[in-house]
Amino acid sequence: MKLSMTGINFHSAPVEYRERVSFTEKRVMKALEELSESIPGTEAAILSTCNRTELYVASHDKEFSKDELSEVLLHLASDSHPEEIHAFFYGETGIEAAEHLITVASSLDSMVVGETEILGQVKQAYMLAIEKQPECKMLHTVFQQAIKAAKRVHTDTDISRGRVSVSSIAVDFTRKIFDHLSDKTAMIVGAGETGESTLSRLVEKGVKNVLVVNRSVDKAEALARTYGGHAVPFDLLEDFLPQADIVISSTSAPHCVITEETVRDAITKRNDVPMLFIDIAVPRDIEESVGTIEDAYLYNIDDLQKIAEENMAKRWDSIEHAKVLVKEEAAELRDLFDELDSAVLTKQLDECVKRIRSAEVERFLGKSSLSSLPEQERDEINKLVHQVVSSILADPKRAIKKAEQNGSWSEYSHVVKDLFRLEGKNEKK
Amino acid sequence: MLEAVIYGGLACYCLASLLAVILLVRPAHFSDRWVLTFSSAGCVAFAAALLIDGLSTEQIPLFGRFEAITCYSIAVSVAYVLLATRESMRGLSAFVLPYVTALLFLAGTPSPFLVPNLPPYDTVWLAVHVSTAFIGYGSFTVASAVAASYLLQDFNLKNKRLGHVFERLPSLETADRAMRRQIAFAFTIFTVSVLTGVRLAHFASWQAELLKDPKIITVLLTWLLYAGLLAFCAYSRRHGKRIAQLILIGLFFVLFSFLGVNVITSSTHDFSIDDPAGETTGQ
Numbered sequence: 001m002k003l004s005m006t007g008i009n010f011h012s013a014p015v016e017y018r019e020r021v022s023f024t025e026k027r028v029m030k031a032l033e034e035l036s037e038s039i040p041g042t043e044a045a046i047l048s049t050c051n052r053t054e055l056y057v058a059s060h061d062k063e064f065s066k067d068e069l070s071e072v073l074l075h076l077a078s079d080s081h082p083e084e085i086h087a088f089f090y091g092e093t094g095i096e097a098a099e100h101l102i103t104v105a106s107s108l109d110s111m112v113v114g115e116t117e118i119l120g121q122v123k124q125a126y127m128l129a130i131e132k133q134p135e136c137k138m139l140h141t142v143f144q145q146a147i148k149a150a151k152r153v154h155t156d157t158d159i160s161r162g163r164v165s166v167s168s169i170a171v172d173f174t175r176k177i178f179d180h181l182s183d184k185t186a187m188i189v190g191a192g193e194t195g196e197s198t199l200s201r202l203v204e205k206g207v208k209n210v211l212v213v214n215r216s217v218d219k220a221e222a223l224a225r226t227y228g229g230h231a232v233p234f235d236l237l238e239d240f241l242p243q244a245d246i247v248i249s250s251t252s253a254p255h256c257v258i259t260e261e262t263v264r265d266a267i268t269k270r271n272d273v274p275m276l277f278i279d280i281a282v283p284r285d286i287e288e289s290v291g292t293i294e295d296a297y298l299y300n301i302d303d304l305q306k307i308a309e310e311n312m313a314k315r316w317d318s319i320e321h322a323k324v325l326v327k328e329e330a331a332e333l334r335d336l337f338d339e340l341d342s343a344v345l346t347k348q349l350d351e352c353v354k355r356i357r358s359a360e361v362e363r364f365l366g367k368s369s370l371s372s373l374p375e376q377e378r379d380e381i382n383k384l385v386h387q388v389v390s391s392i393l394a395d396p397k398r399a400i401k402k403a404e405q406n407g408s409w410s411e412y413s414h415v416v417k418d419l420f421r422l423e424g425k426n427e428k429k
Numbered sequence: 430m431l432e433a434v435i436y437g438g439l440a441c442y443c444l445a446s447l448l449a450v451i452l453l454v455r456p457a458h459f460s461d462r463w464v465l466t467f468s469s470a471g472c473v474a475f476a477a478a479l480l481i482d483g484l485s486t487e488q489i490p491l492f493g494r495f496e497a498i499t500c501y502s503i504a505v506s507v508a509y510v511l512l513a514t515r516e517s518m519r520g521l522s523a524f525v526l527p528y529v530t531a532l533l534f535l536a537g538t539p540s541p542f543l544v545p546n547l548p549p550y551d552t553v554w555l556a557v558h559v560s561t562a563f564i565g566y567g568s569f570t571v572a573s574a575v576a577a578s579y580l581l582q583d584f585n586l587k588n589k590r591l592g593h594v595f596e597r598l599p600s601l602e603t604a605d606r607a608m609r610r611q612i613a614f615a616f617t618i619f620t621v622s623v624l625t626g627v628r629l630a631h632f633a634s635w636q637a638e639l640l641k642d643p644k645i646i647t648v649l650l651t652w653l654l655y656a657g658l659l660a661f662c663a664y665s666r667r668h669g670k671r672i673a674q675l676i677l678i679g680l681f682f683v684l685f686s687f688l689g690v691n692v693i694t695s696s697t698h699d700f701s702i703d704d705p706a707g708e709t710t711g712q
Contacts, residue, residue, distance in 0.1 A: 155456065162591060169591075176582060176595060179517075179602040272669035274601055295669040297586050307591055 001138045001340045002062055003098055006069035006091035007047075007054030010111055013088035020085065021077040023048035025128065031076040032132040038072065039064075043136035045129035045143065046073075047104070049121045051111055053077075056101065058138035060344050066091025095337065098142050099330040105150035107160065108322055114160040114315045119150045141336050149329035156325060157318040162311030166304045167198040169311075170278045171205060173299060174246055177274050181206035184245040189213045189237065189257060191223055192250030194280045194301075199248055203227050211244060213237050215251075238262050242269040248278045249285035260289040263296050278304070341413060342404040346397055349420055357389050431481045435538060438474030441467045442530040449522035453597050461519040465510065468526055472506040475499050475533070489552070491559045494691075498536035500560070501687065502529045504567025512571060512607060520597035524574040554632075558625035565619030566687050569655070572611035573680035579604040579673040605668050608676050616655045623652055647686035654682055 008021055023031060028046045035044045035057075042059045055073045057064055070089040074081050092100045103109050105122040126143040129136055154160045163169045178184055186207045188199045191214055199210065210229025213236075214220035220231035232240050241247070241262060251257055258277070263286075267275060272295045279286040279300040291298035361382055365373065396416070403412035445467035451457050452464065479499055483490035490496045509525040512518045578598050585595040599607070626645075658675055661667065 156458075158456075161456075172591065173586065176586060176598075176600045177602065179600050179606070271666045272671065274669060291587070294671070299589065303589050307589060311591075 001141075001337045001344070002059045002094070003056065003138070003142060003337075004059075004064040004069060004091070004093045005054055005056045005097040005100060006066045006073060006089050007052055008070075008085075008088050008090075009052035009054070009109070011109075012090055013085075017082075017085050017088050018051075018053065020081055021048075021053045021073060022050075023053060023077065025124075027077075028125070028128050029132060032129065034076060035072070036133065043129070043133055043139040045125050045136075045139050046076075047122060047125040049118065052104070052109075054101075054104070056097065056139065056142070058136070058142065060138075063093045065093075095330055095334050098145070098333045098337075099326060101142060101146045102149045102326050102329050102333075105146040106153040106322060106326060107150070108153070108319065108326065112164060113319065114154075114164070116154065116160055119147065119154075122150070123147060138340060141340060142333065145329060145333045145336065149326060152329065153322045153325050157322045158314045159318045159322050160315070162307070162314055164308050164312045164315070166194055166280065166301065166308060167201045169304045169307050170198045170248070170299065171201045173278075173297065174202065174205070174276055177276050177297060178245060182208055185209040185211060185243050186246040186248065187211040187213060187232075187240065187244035188223070189247065189249040189285065190251030190253075190281065191219055192252075192280055195248045195250030195278075196223070198278060198280070199227060202246065202248075207246070211240055213240070238265075242266040244275065245273070246276045246278070247286075248280065250280040251285050252281070253285060254283060256285060256287045258286040258290065260287045260293065263287075263290045263293055267293060267295055280304075338404045342400050345413060345416060346400055349393065349397070349400075349416070352420060353389055353393060357385055361385050431478060431485070432538060434474050434478045434481065438471045438478060439530070439533055441471030441474060442526065442533060445471060445522070446526040446530045449526045453520060453523035453594055455593055461513070461522070464519070464522045464526070465513060468506055468522070468529075469510060472503055472510070475503055479503075489556050491556065491563075493540060495536045495538060495540065497563075498532055498688075500563040501566055501570075502532050502536070504563045505529050505570045506567075508564075508568045508571040508611070509574070512575075512611075515603075517599045517603050518575075518607060520594075520599060521571075521574050521578055523597075524577055525571060528570075528574070554625055554629055558622055558629055561618050561622035561625065565615045565622055566683055568611050568615030568618065569651075569679060569683045572608045572615060573677050573683070575599075575604050575608040575611060576673040576676035579608065580670065580677065583670050583673075601669075605672070608673065609662060612655060612659060612676060612679075616652075616659055619652060619655070623648065644686065644690045647682070647690050651679070651682040651686045654679055 008018055010018065023046055028048060031046055032044055035042070039057065039059075042057050042062075044058075045056045047054045047056070053073070055069055057069060066089060067086070069091060070086060073089075074085065091097075100109075101122070105119055107113060107115050107118045110118050122143070126139070126147070129139055129143070133139075163172055174181065181202065184207055186199060186202050186209070188195055188210070191212075199207075203210065208228075210224065210227045211232050212220045212224040212227075212229055213232045213234055214223070215234045217231060217233065220233075223229075224231040237257065241258070242265075244266075247258070249258060263275070263277070267273075274295045274297065277286050277290060277296065277298040279298065282301060284300055286298060286300070288298075288300075290296055364370070365378055365381065396419075400412070400416060445464050448457075448459060448467065449464045452459075452461065479490045479496060482496065491500060505525060506529055509521060509529075513522065579601060581594070582598045582601055582604065585591070585598070586601070598604075626648075658672075658679065661675075662672060
């Protein structure tokens with residue numbers, strides 16, 4: 001099996017070039033269709049995310065160069081493109097191409113190392129490929145191994161453990177205080193960017209009730225409309241506070257806007273139902289002593305950033321271990337490649353021998369002296385030749401299987417091909 | 430045969446406890462399924478041990494020290510397994526299983542025990558009285574384990590500790606809801622035990638002994654504590670850390686009324702001592 005890949009990503013190219021080879025799901029389907037016509041006998045998959053576009057092509061007998069594939073990819077993406085874009089492509093072949101896919105799926109090549117979104121995107125690329133080419137056995141092997149490897153990397157290392165963005169850490173705290181978010185109320189005080197991003201993540205996670213408190217009623221109403229919430233005048237903050245399960249504060253006020261006393265009152269009114277306070281403002285909006293109140297949990301920007309930095313450091317510490325796992329999984333894939341190759345070679349051998357056998361038997365039985373031979377005897381001759389050929393091939397086939405199992409396949413396959421003249425398959429040495 | 434089953438059960442519980450603790454503190458290659466499998470196997474082994482014990486003594490196996498502790502441990506295990514069907518509650522295994530394992534080591538092996546000499550009809554009531562007590566104690570214990578997990582998670586949240594323990598433990602809301610449900614269920618079952626106990630005392634003419642029996646006094650105190658706790662929760666609709674602390678305190682009452690009283694005093698509920706009504710030896 002021959003695997004080749006090419007691609008363009010955030011390491012290799014700025015966004016103005018990446019966007020020229022970006023594919024939507026619909027365009028991926030169309031491109032795969034075109035690929036099956038332009039390079040017949042191959043299996044292809046396209047991975048397209050905001051940070052990368054990569055084309056994987058598997059074939060039984062041909063490896064494609066980076067230039068060949070990048071040309072195809074550019075052609076599939078658009079009709080015209082700047083000449084210098086070729087310089088931004090990278091490419092791999094063989095086991096290195098598979099290793100690259102495993103590295104990508106494991107998020108070792110991601111902008112935020114350890115993020116898990118890429119694994120979903122790799123799975124999506126694979127699903128689209130098998131939807132278009134249901135019989136794609138080679139890509140199936142490669143992608144299944146990459147997905148399995150990525151899961152192993154995520155489980156066995158700290159690469160994806162711990163969040164690394166302020167908003168996702170805040171959501172983590174929310175998850176461990178509240179069971180379901182659908183019946184919870186989130187209150188956002190002020191309208192800072194990080195505050196809004198945190199609110200947005202909470203809404204994504206299921207929060208349905210949103211209260212927006214702002215000194216500017218217009219701003220409050222605009223933000224409330226975005227998240228389907230209610231605007232609350234700043235003066236009524238204390239009155240509405242007991243309704244809020246999660247409070248995100250990010251005002252630009254020079255003093256605290258939520259005091260310990262206010263929170264104590266709110267907690268009492270809520271019968272000690274816990275409240276989460278996320279203070280993203282600098283200077284802080286919520287009095288530090290709020291954190292000492294029972295059933296009130298307060299996190300300020302420093303707390304969240306410190307956790308983010310610690311988690312990021314842990315991820316970096318795990319990278320070496322993750323790389324070792326990637327190598328191991330790629331080595332396993334090499335064996336699977338050999339297995340696929342030996343199956344194909346055995347099939348080729350069978351076909352070749354069958355062709356010779358049929359031709360020779362036909363020639364022999366076609367002689368005029370044998371024209372009167374009864375049908376039953378012709379069958380007997382045919383069977384005899386078949387048995388002789390099968391017996392001769394039994395040992396070579398066993399040797400092929402053994403070579404595939406003991407890891408000497410790559411040297412062995414050439415010998416088999418030479419011996420049986422199976423060379424016309426574009427074997428690349 | 431009996432000892433082999435007991436040691437097999439203990440081995441399963443030890444293994445389940447070890448795996449549960451490993452899962453709590455660090456990422457592991459195995460899943461909770463193994464913890465649940467080994468703890469369930471241990472539970473089945475001890476249930477089988479009780480059955481063998483009962484068949485060989487031809488008595489209801491509830492009244493000896495081994496039998497009582499084993500029944501209580503099984504009740505705790507079953508309550509835990511039922512709770513652990515929810516994935517978010519599986520971190521509890523690290524609290525419950527080592528506790529159960531320690532108790533089962535304490536239980537030792539069966540020794541001769543005494544069975545109250547009651548008419549057959551009352552023996553059935555006695556079995557209901559004792560088994561409901563075990564189920565009640567078991568559920569109270571699991572509620573306390575949930576309360577402990579609540580307090581530990583509260584500590585993690587207050588101190589911004591987002592480690593593996595933080596991930597394994599349930600959210601505060603989940604734990605709060607689970608411990609309240611456990612307490613309500615345990616209290617109902619425990620009340621049945623208390624009422625059947627009163628009925629038995631009435632028919633066995635033990636009324637005079639009732640208020641002198643330290644076990645009965647501590648059981649009533651435990652019942653009152655939980656009744657008060659439930660009334661407080663229902664009336665004030667309070668949640669949070671304070672409720673978890675009260676439920677955890679309840680465990681000391683449970684342990685004292687179940688085991689402590691038997692260790693420091695003697696009463697009609699002793700595991701192997703004659704009671705005022707006269708008994709028969711079970712083994």
